[in-house]
Amino acid sequence: xxxxxxxxxxxxxxxxxxxxIAILTGSGISAESGLSTFRGSGGLWAGHRVEDVATxxxxxxxxxxxxxxxxxRRRNLLSEDVAPNAAHLALARLExxxxxxxxxxxxxxxxxxxxAGSSGVIHMHGExxxxxxxxTDEVRVWHDDCHANTLGGxxxxxxxxxxxxxxxxxxxVEALRSAGxxxxxxxxxxxxxxxxxxxxxxxxxxxxxxxxxxxxxFFRERWTGPASETVPRFxxxxxxx
Numbered sequence: 001x002x003x004x005x006x007x008x009x010x011x012x013x014x015x016x017x018x019x020x021i022a023i024l025t026g027s028g029i030s031a032e033s034g035l036s037t038f039r040g041s042g043g044l045w046a047g048h049r050v051e052d053v054a055t056x057x058x059x060x061x062x063x064x065x066x067x068x069x070x071x072x073r074r075r076n077l078l079s080e081d082v083a084p085n086a087a088h089l090a091l092a093r094l095e096x097x098x099x100x101x102x103x104x105x106x107x108x109x110x111x112x113x114x115x116a117g118s119s120g121v122i123h124m125h126g127e128x129x130x131x132x133x134x135x136t137d138e139v140r141v142w143h144d145d146c147h148a149n150t151l152g153g154x155x156x157x158x159x160x161x162x163x164x165x166x167x168x169x170x171x172x173v174e175a176l177r178s179a180g181x182x183x184x185x186x187x188x189x190x191x192x193x194x195x196x197x198x199x200x201x202x203x204x205x206x207x208x209x210x211x212x213x214x215x216x217x218f219f220r221e222r223w224t225g226p227a228s229e230t231v232p233r234f235x236x237x238x239x240x241x
Contacts, residue, residue, distance in 0.1 A: 018099040019180025023091060024197050025106045025113070028186020028209060029227045032085045033112055035076065055162045063148055070157040071145040074128050077110050078143060084116035087185065087227035090235040092117035097239055103175040107187060107194055109159055122175070124166040124194070130158035166193065176200040183234075184208065186227050189215030206234070 027035075052058050053069040076082065095102040095118055104113055104121045109128040113121045131142040133154050146155055160166055176182070180203035187209075189195045195215055198205045204220040207213070208230050216222060223230040 019203060020101045020175075020178050021094070021098065021103070021181045021183065022175045022179035022197075022201060023102065023104045023183040023185065024187060024194060025091075025104060025108060025185045026187025026194070027108060028188075029085075029087050029231075030108050030110055030112055031186070032087065032226060032228045033110075034079075034082045035108075035110060035112075051162055054159070056164065059156060059161070066157075067145075067147050070128065070159065073109075074143070074145070077128055082110075082112075084112045085228045087231040088112050088116035088118070090232040094235045094238070095120060100180075101178075103179075105172055105175060105194075105197070107191070122168045122171055124160070124168060124172060126157070126159040126167060128157070128159070131155045132158040172197075173200070177202075179203055182206070184215075184219065185231060187213070189213040208234070 052062075053066050059066045091102075091104060091113065095104075102120055104118055105124055106113060106121060107125050109123065109126050111127065111129055129141060129143055130139050131146050131150070132139045134156055135154050139158055140151075140155075142150075142155075146157065166172070176197055177200065179201050182198060182201040182203060182205040184198060184205060185208040187194060190213075198215055198218045205218060206221045206223065207216055207219040208223045208225075208227055209216075210224065210226060212222075223234055
């Protein structure tokens, strides 16, 4: 598939060779696979603010509501209608054929990158198909509903809530600082630290989104449109440079 060529400016800043690539993905890439964005329409879930079901305080106050929220999201992810789209598949292809390391740092808690074939994935906000024990920090793969009495109790979604530190911070910093190219796909650039990643990479940045974002001005090049269309074209163009 052909698309617009990568600008010569980006290629020149990459040093004309295969450099490590760091990729940040947000909810926009998963929305095309049938997963609603975290905040949803109007920032509400069942009449509640998302912050009310995604904080340690909410879990302590109304654990049943929090369990229900993530059980619903988990069942949605596991439904037959949800599958990796062309953007996920293109990034897996980039990892397979690019001579240097390709690291995906995702804000998403789904497993669509892995299902597409990507292996170098850092889930900075946790994973929906895992649970974590609040006392021991043990993490287990979990595909069923989770409740207060699951496995004897004490388990919570393995999700980073508001007010908690992102996961794998050191690995993220290493990937960003070693990258000669940064791709930002489907994120609005409103949540930190992810919104500041583009300023951590020495090489050029390329943004993929359906419109301008709060961090668009920091990118050397922008590809506008659905990720399932723009990302495969970019990857094809990059692999033949």
